[in-house]
Amino acid sequence: MNKTWNNKAWFMVLPVLLLVAFNAVIPLMTVVNYSVQETFGNNLFFFEGVKWFREVLHSERFHDSLLRQFFFTGTILAIEIPLGVIIALAMPRSGIWVPVCLVLMALPLLVPWNVVGAMWNIFALPDIGLMGYSINALGIDFNFTRQPVSAWFTVIVMDVWHWTSLVVLLAYAGLRSIPDAYYQAARIDSASRWAVFRYIQLPKMKRVLTIAVLLRFMDSFMIYTEPFVLTGGGPGNTTTILSIDLVKAALGEFNLGIAAAMSIIYFLMTLLVCWVFYSAMMRGEDE
Amino acid sequence: MKRAGFLVPFLYIVFLMLPIYWLLNMSFKTTNEILGGFSMWPADFTFDNYAKIFTDPTWYNGYINSITYVAINTVLSVAVALPAAYAFSRYRFLGDKHLFFWLLTNRMAPPAVFALPFLQLYSAIGLFDTHLAVALAHCLFNIPLAVWILEGFMSGVPREIDETAYLDGYSFPRFFVKIFMPLIASGIGVTAFFCFMFSWVEMLLAKTLTSVAAKPIVATMTRTASTSGYELGLLAAAGVLTIIPGAIVIWFVRNYIAKGFALGRV
Amino acid sequence: MARIEFDRIRHAYMANPRSEADYALKELSMTWEDGGAYALLGPSGCGKTTLLNIISGLVHPSGGNIRFDGTDVTALSTEARNIAQVFQFPVIYDTMTVRQNLEFPLRNRGVASGEIARRVDDTLRIIDLADKADRPARRLTADEKQKISLGRGLVRSDVNAILFDEPLTVIDPHMKWQLRSKLKQLHQRFAFTMIYVTHDQTEALTFADKVVVMYEGEVVQTGTPDELFRKPRHTFVGYFIGSPGMNVLPCEAFGTTATIGGHKVRLPAGAPKGATALEIGIRPEFITLTGDKRKGIPVTVRRVEDIGRFRIVHADLDGRPIAATLPEGSEIPAEPRAVLDPANVNLYADSWLVEGGRGP
Numbered sequence: 001m002n003k004t005w006n007n008k009a010w011f012m013v014l015p016v017l018l019l020v021a022f023n024a025v026i027p028l029m030t031v032v033n034y035s036v037q038e039t040f041g042n043n044l045f046f047f048e049g050v051k052w053f054r055e056v057l058h059s060e061r062f063h064d065s066l067l068r069q070f071f072f073t074g075t076i077l078a079i080e081i082p083l084g085v086i087i088a089l090a091m092p093r094s095g096i097w098v099p100v101c102l103v104l105m106a107l108p109l110l111v112p113w114n115v116v117g118a119m120w121n122i123f124a125l126p127d128i129g130l131m132g133y134s135i136n137a138l139g140i141d142f143n144f145t146r147q148p149v150s151a152w153f154t155v156i157v158m159d160v161w162h163w164t165s166l167v168v169l170l171a172y173a174g175l176r177s178i179p180d181a182y183y184q185a186a187r188i189d190s191a192s193r194w195a196v197f198r199y200i201q202l203p204k205m206k207r208v209l210t211i212a213v214l215l216r217f218m219d220s221f222m223i224y225t226e227p228f229v230l231t232g233g234g235p236g237n238t239t240t241i242l243s244i245d246l247v248k249a250a251l252g253e254f255n256l257g258i259a260a261a262m263s264i265i266y267f268l269m270t271l272l273v274c275w276v277f278y279s280a281m282m283r284g285e286d287e
Numbered sequence: 288m289k290r291a292g293f294l295v296p297f298l299y300i301v302f303l304m305l306p307i308y309w310l311l312n313m314s315f316k317t318t319n320e321i322l323g324g325f326s327m328w329p330a331d332f333t334f335d336n337y338a339k340i341f342t343d344p345t346w347y348n349g350y351i352n353s354i355t356y357v358a359i360n361t362v363l364s365v366a367v368a369l370p371a372a373y374a375f376s377r378y379r380f381l382g383d384k385h386l387f388f389w390l391l392t393n394r395m396a397p398p399a400v401f402a403l404p405f406l407q408l409y410s411a412i413g414l415f416d417t418h419l420a421v422a423l424a425h426c427l428f429n430i431p432l433a434v435w436i437l438e439g440f441m442s443g444v445p446r447e448i449d450e451t452a453y454l455d456g457y458s459f460p461r462f463f464v465k466i467f468m469p470l471i472a473s474g475i476g477v478t479a480f481f482c483f484m485f486s487w488v489e490m491l492l493a494k495t496l497t498s499v500a501a502k503p504i505v506a507t508m509t510r511t512a513s514t515s516g517y518e519l520g521l522l523a524a525a526g527v528l529t530i531i532p533g534a535i536v537i538w539f540v541r542n543y544i545a546k547g548f549a550l551g552r553v
Numbered sequence: 554m555a556r557i558e559f560d561r562i563r564h565a566y567m568a569n570p571r572s573e574a575d576y577a578l579k580e581l582s583m584t585w586e587d588g589g590a591y592a593l594l595g596p597s598g599c600g601k602t603t604l605l606n607i608i609s610g611l612v613h614p615s616g617g618n619i620r621f622d623g624t625d626v627t628a629l630s631t632e633a634r635n636i637a638q639v640f641q642f643p644v645i646y647d648t649m650t651v652r653q654n655l656e657f658p659l660r661n662r663g664v665a666s667g668e669i670a671r672r673v674d675d676t677l678r679i680i681d682l683a684d685k686a687d688r689p690a691r692r693l694t695a696d697e698k699q700k701i702s703l704g705r706g707l708v709r710s711d712v713n714a715i716l717f718d719e720p721l722t723v724i725d726p727h728m729k730w731q732l733r734s735k736l737k738q739l740h741q742r743f744a745f746t747m748i749y750v751t752h753d754q755t756e757a758l759t760f761a762d763k764v765v766v767m768y769e770g771e772v773v774q775t776g777t778p779d780e781l782f783r784k785p786r787h788t789f790v791g792y793f794i795g796s797p798g799m800n801v802l803p804c805e806a807f808g809t810t811a812t813i814g815g816h817k818v819r820l821p822a823g824a825p826k827g828a829t830a831l832e833i834g835i836r837p838e839f840i841t842l843t844g845d846k847r848k849g850i851p852v853t854v855r856r857v858e859d860i861g862r863f864r865i866v867h868a869d870l871d872g873r874p875i876a877a878t879l880p881e882g883s884e885i886p887a888e889p890r891a892v893l894d895p896a897n898v899n900l901y902a903d904s905w906l907v908e909g910g911r912g913p
Contacts, residue, residue, distance in 0.1 A: 005532040007381055009374035016371040016390070018432055019363075023427040024393050027404030080841055090295035099541040103534075104300045107307070110533025112505045122313065122519065123306040130309045133325045161303060168299075181640040184611060187631040188706060189658040199646045199657075206492045219328055222397030225490050243399040249402055263400040278388055 028267075034260035052261035062262065064237070065245040072241050073220040075158045080216060081209070084159070084167025090203070091172055099133035100173075105165040117229025124230075131157075144231065151231050155239050158230060163219070167212045174208035175201060207281075218228040221270050242266055246253045307340060307530065311536035313523035336524035344524065349504035352418065352534065356501065360429060361482040365475060367542045368433035373463070375434065376441035377449070387434075394431040395457070397490045401427070406495050420496045421503070425486045427546050432480045432485065440474025441467075482539045506528055555621040555713040555746060556587040557608065562617035564603055570615065579770045580605045580617070581866045585763075587622070588744035590737075592761035596793070598753055598769040602718065605750050609716055610634045621713045637706020638716040642723055643698030645690045652677070655702050662709070676708040679739065696728040700735075702839040705723045707739075714746040721756065733760060754794050766790050782836070783897065791834045797865060799834045800875040806831050806900065814871030816850040819895045822907045839897040840877035842866065842894050844886030852891045 035052055056062050092098055111119070126132035126143045131154075133140040144150040178200065186196045224243040227233070233240035233248070240248070246266065250259030313321050314336055315329040325521040373389060374380070405424055406415070414420040448470070452462040468475065494506040508525050555572030564578040573579065578600040585591055589808050593601040606612035607619060610631040618627045626634050657678055659669045677683040680700040685693065690701055699720055706715050707841060717736075730843050742746055751757050758778040765775045767791075774786040785791035799912045804811040806824035811817070811833055824831060843849055850895040852875065866880045877891060897910060900907040 003377060005380065006378040009378035009380040009383075012374035013380075015367040016333035016434060017386070018388060018391055019367060019423070019426050020430050021404075023424060024396065024400075026408055027401045030404035030407060031400060067429065085294055087299050090293070092293070101296055101300065103537050104303065105296075105543050106537045107530065107534060108303055108539060110484055110488065110530065112488045112490055112529050113527075114505050115510065115529050118508070119306050119310050119526060120521060122523070123309045128321060128325055130305060131326075163307065164299075165303070179642065179644075181642060181644045184609070184631065184638065185640065185644040185702070185705075188609070188636065190632050190661040191657070192661065195657075195661065199648060202511075203646075203648045218394075220445045222399065224397070224399045243397055247399050247402070256403075259403075263397075266397065267400060271398070275388070276390055278391065 023050050024116060029262045030142075031263050034256045035264050037257060042153035052257040053265070055257060056265060059238075061245070065240050065242050068240065069221065069242040072155070072159075073217060074218055075156055075287045076163070077213065077216055079109055079156070079160050080164045080167050081213060084164050084212065085171050085205070085209070087164070087168045087173055090196070091168075091175075093176065098238050104167070105168055108162050108165055111162075113225035114229050116158065116162055117226040120154065120161070120226075124154045148235060151235060151239050158226060159220070159223070162226065163216060166215065170208040170212045171205055174205035178204045210277065210281055217277075218270055221266070252269070256286060288442070296373045310523050310526050313519060314527045316520055316523075318347050318518050318520040321523075333520075336520045337528075339521060340524055340528065345509060346504075349502060349507035350525040350528065352497070353493075353502050353503040353505065353529075356418040356425070356493070356503070357483055357486045359418060360425045360486045361479050362428040363422060364426055364433045364477055367435075368382055368437055369468075369475075370431055372434045372437035372441055372462075373467075375438045377446065384429045390431040390434055394428050394435070396427060398428075402491055402495045405492060409496055415496060415499045421493045421501065422486075424492045425489060428489075429485055432481055435485075436478045436481060436528045437471070437474055439494065444470050447544045476540055477543045478512075480536060480543070484533065485535055489502075556623075557714060557746065558620040558623075559583050560618045562604075562607060562614050562619060564575075564607060564612060564614045564616075564650055576614050576615075577770055578607070578614075581772050582617075583765075583772070585746065585748075590740050590747045590760060591749065591761045592757035592764045593750045593767060594747065594752070594754060594757040594764050594779070594793070595767035599767040600847065602748050603770075604767070605716055605718060606749065606782045608714065608748065609636055609638055635709075635711065635713050636708065636716060637703075637714075638718065639648075639699060639702045639706070639720045641705065642721045643702060645698050645701050647689075647691075648689045649690055650687050651682055651690050651693070651701055655704050658705050658709055660681075672710065676704045679707060680704045681735075690797050694728075696732050698723045699724065699732065699756060707743075714748055715908055716746065717748055717749040717751075719751055720749075721751075724765065732800040736760065758794070768793075770833050782907065785834065786906045788832065788834060788901050790834075791899075795836055795838075797876040799836050800840070800876070801832050801834045801901070802870065802873055804831055804833050811898075811900065813850065816871075818893055818898060819888075820898060820900050821896065822900055824900060825902050825907055830903055832904075833893075834899045834901055835897060837876040837878045839867065839894040840875070841892045841894070842877060842879065842886060842889045843892055845890065846888075849890035850894035852889055854885060854889060857885070862912050885886065 017205055036050070091101060108116070123129045124132045124144050126136050132144070132172070141147075142150045142153075144154040182200050182204075183196065186200060191199070222243060224247065227239060227241060228244055228247070230237045233244040242262075243266075246262050247258055249255045249262065304329050312328055315332050315334070317331060317333055320331050321324070322331065352475065375383065409415050409420045409424070415424070444467070448466065449462070457466065490503070490505040494502045496504065497503060504525065508522060508529075559582055561576065561580055561582050563576055565576045567575055570576055570814065575625075593604060593737040595601050605614060607614050610626070610629060610633075620626065621634070646657060649657065649794075652673060656669050658700045659672065663849065664672075674683070677686050680703060682693075682700060682704070683698060687696070690698065693701070695786045703715070708710055717872065722733060724732060736747070736749075739745070747760075749757070749760050749850050751760075758781075763775055763782055764778060766781065766787075767775050768787065768789045774781060774790045776784075776786075781790055781794050784801060785794065786801070788801050791801060802813055804813045804818070806812070806820065809823050811820050811824070811831070813833070817832060820833070842852075850870055852870045854866055854868045855874070856867040858865040858867070861881075863881055866877045866879055866885065868875055868877065868889070868891070875891065879885070
């Protein structure tokens with residue numbers, strides 16, 4: 001579409017700009033401010049330059065939580081994206097069951113995040129939770145409050161439970177936008193089920209799947225409430241991913257400089273990935 | 288093959304429903320029964336947990352507070368996003384692409400990073416512990432999302448419609464409200480749904496920015512864990528009740544959920 | 554290529570059709586010759602797409618059989634029928650190049666790679682895309698994409714029929730004519746059985762040897778463009794084909810004379826007995842206007858449209874609107890009277906043509 005050049009359009013964007021800037025720029029400035037200062041209480045601050053950044057970047061604690069973060073993000077993407085696509089492909093294209101399925105599937109997305117954590121905490125308890133009890137009944141020793149492996153398993157299953165539906169909805173929307181004629185043409189060309197997926201469905205889902213990966217990547221970096229309520233980052237520090245570590249540093253230990261420096265590093269990382277995706281998407285759209 | 292195909296969504300939905308069933312199951316048990324041992328359904332079926340929530344103002348006020356700030360946020364986000372999305376979909380202007388990207392990055396801003404600065408900011412302007420504070424704070428991630436979805440829907444409306452309306456002598460505000468908004472009604476519905484959803488489920492900021500007067504239900508729930516020991520039955524009942532508004536809202540927009548992302552600029 | 558036979562084919566989309574009106578396609582039997590170019594013409598909702606889908610195997614008819622070269626294919630799937638189809642909107646495989654698009658149906662059928670290369674090269678030449686063979690298919694224009702769709706059918710040299718479902722819908726007007734002549738030329742050269750669905754009479758009449766006109770789920774006439782013009786079997790065909798359409802005037806008739814508004818018109822066929830509604834149909838091309846008081850029926854001219862090679866006169870005859878075409882330059886008389894060419898007057902009983910010599 002050819003858009004007209006009109007700088008007055010700025011006035012229409014202004015309310016959005018002011019509201020978001022109020023919420024984004026001022027707090028960000030505060031964080032930047034903390035990240036370069038040292039405090040000994042009583043609101044006395046001293047300029048410290050990049051001390052906190054150097055400290056964070058060299059601390060083993062940060063490396064560990066970053067590593068755990070990448071493990072978490074990688075695992076959930078590797079499970080949720082293919083699973084979501086498979087479920088979307090298996091969904092009926094029309095009929096009375098479609099709205100029912102969609103509503104049931106969207107349900108986890110509307111559960112407040114701490115309720116998700118609490119729900120899974122109880123669900124996975126080995127003595128009174130359905131999942132924990134069932135796994136132990138199968139003869140597998142499972143206790144997420146004590147074993148790192150069980151804890152990781154629970155955190156990941158919870159995230160799959162919580163967010164796979166988003167991938168399903170996106171992929172399903174992409175699939176539904178494919179006109180019937182494509183499937184007809186594929187039948188006429190004797191295409192196999194795999195070929196239909198590879199040459200028709202996957203290319204048409206490319207856009208929405210990019211979004212799904214982007215959203216899940218970003219959200220998995222900012223996820224805090226659910227794993228915090230579920231495991232509190234434990235046992236020990238084994239499930240302490242970035243944001244949990246950050247809040248621990250800021251509120252638990254009141255180590256504002258470290259926390260702020262971590263925030264900035266963390267924010268720059270998400271920004272970078274976001275930018276890479278965004279420009280890739282825009283290039284895709286221009287074609 | 289056909290039958291096996293239906294099995295996949297079916298099993299997935301069963302998987303989704305199991306933890307919710309467990310929560311529902313517990314909400315009808317007394318806390319003693321829950322802690323007493325494992326059982327698939329309540330032996331001593333009780334409504335006490337729900338009764339407590341509906342009679343104790345510290346509980347039900349939590350719901351009222353949550354719904355209040357979610358509603359304010361949804362209306363505010365959609366209202367300011369509408370003209371902005373129109374500008375992005377119809378005009379080119381200085382820095383438009385950068386602005387759009389900057390908006391999107393805020394969608395990705397982790398609340399954990401902003402919790403403390405937000406507390407200081409809203410305390411400084413005297414909005415701490417008000418519905419408005421939470422509603423405004425949630426604009427951080429809801430406005431970018433609203434602009435994004437609405438822009439996609441608006442780009443689907445041909446420009447000729449705008450031009451015809453101007454030729455017919457419509458002023459811009461009248462055209463926008465009378466002609467354009469009805470055309471993207473389903474887009475507005477989808478956007479409102481997503482704003483509702485993200486504001487309803489967010490808890491870190493909502494909890495940080497309130498103490499008593501505007502305390503949301505999600506924060507009230509954490510109280511059961513900290514002060515009076517684990518009142519699991521009550522917690523479960525409150526959890527079930529937080530799912531219900533979401534379920535009602537999804538039912539209304541069920542036909543648009545899938546479309547929302549397909550048409551959005553995704 | 555194959556001869557296509559329809560044997561009492563009918564179709565209803567609902568599970569238990571009760572009346573005739575429930576059928577989207579009413580019972581029909583006919584044979585389409587091998588190598589013929591057929592056009593299915595009619596307004597939207599007339600059943601032409603249903604009939605096309607029955608041929609392609611996308612819809613299985615509620616009753617009757619369909620045969621390709623004598624073999625019953627009613628129960629066969631689309632894949633097994635070995636047909637090709639060009640859709641309303643270009644259907645191409647976005648991620649492939651033009652060449653890969655053409656190779657795709659052959660690869661799926663396990664054709665040897667040497668054979669694939671040879672046939673694809675041939676086809677690329679036929680559809681004039683040899684120079685764009687290695688471009689990504691999504692970068693081509695709409696008409697080129699339609700050629701790729703066609704090419705995917707042509708490359709399989711053994712297809713039974715090529716179906717076209719309003720293939721020019723999204724093509725730029727100046728390209729429509731080119732693509733249509735390309736199809737015509739290919740048909741003359743290779744003699745495929747081609748079936749072309751359209752609601753555009755110009756497309757149908759220029760493309761097809763035989764035009765099948767459909768109306769409300771029924772085939773109302775099958776014939777050459779000339780037959781459809783001169784002897785429309787149903788008043789609908791008269792309206793639908795020709796621009797402007799045929800004039801249809803209610804009349805009374807006795808033997809071979811019809812009466813319109815007190816004026817007598819000679820008929821080529823006698824009126825049947827017991828018919829409830831009689832009408833005469835005459836094309837605007839066969840009405841002349843004269844000032845001679847001894848001939849024709851008086852008319853009042855309402856409006857004259859000049860469309861270049863001739864003029865269209867809109868007039869009232871006995872209170873009913875009629876149209877007549879006038880050669881350029883000829884005068885409209887002061888007190889015009891319409892003369893109907895008796896050889897081209899058709900009589901319709903209950904909307905169906907009364908055939909010459911078969912009247913009582």
